Amino acid sequence: MRATVLLLGVLLSVLSAAGMAANKTGQVEQRLYRYQSADGAMAISATLTEAAIHAGYQVLDQHGRVLETVAPAPPEEQARRRRELARQEQAKAQARRDGELRRLYAGPGDAERARDRQLQALQLNVDYAENAIQQLNGKQDEEIRKAARAERAGREVPDSVRDAIERYGRQARENREKIKEYQEDMVRVREEFSPIIQRLRDLEAR
Known part of the structure; x- marks a missing residue:
């Protein structure tokens, strides 16, 4: 009080x-x-x-x-006022973020479709890299068989065969690294869209 x-x-x-x-003479x-x-x-x-x-x-x-x-x-009272001003600023910031979400997405379903499109694109990259690995493994196996035949015949393994074995193995490893990155991106997309979708649901429920 x-x-x-x-x-x-x-x-x-x-x-x-x-x-x-006004002063005593009436002047302002x-x-x-x-x-x-x-x-x-x-x-x-x-x-x-x-x-x-x-x-x-x-x-x-x-x-x-x-x-x-x-x-x-x-x-x-100063502390109360500071808390009130902070609350008002937070509310304004949230209102700006909500406005941006509404401009980007018509609703939670729209955000879910945007998320799924990104996930599908990343999954296509994963599938492509996995197919490339299978092909590279097959080519590497063929070069390994060439090297084995040369050794059984007592011949020196050609440098081209050795280079091919190393190259196909390196390319397969690079694709496995890409797959790992794509999968990490898929996790990140899900994490980024999760609060967005939930906020849009909350706004829609209001």
Whole structure:
């Protein structure tokens, strides 16, 4: 209750001091506000920032004379206000993300289809690499048989055969590495789409 009363007093002071004020002769005087800015410098302005309202400020006349000094808001009220501002900022950020999702996807079903298209493309790459490995293994086996026949006949294994065995083995290993990467990409796609789809479901349920 004490914090609420103090805050009300602060806000009333702001409202009473805001803008112009009439002096004793009836002329309108410009009122200014002096407060400490976020970087620690002293600022003078015709308007007050949120931070200045809670941190305290001085009301000046057009000649720079201090008309009123407004004390800072109580620490508990400042903390509450900071929490409220943080909550508002989080809500704004979530609203921006939701807007982006709605522009990208008509709904959760649309996002699921986009996910499935990516997974299918990656699976095609896996299938292609697996087929390539089978072909490479077959070619390597044939070269190994050539090398075995040459050795049984007491001949030197040709360099071309040795090179082919090494090349087909290397290419098969490279394709196995590609398969591993494609499978990791499939896991990543599922993980990335999971919160997107769930958020779109939540929005649709509302």
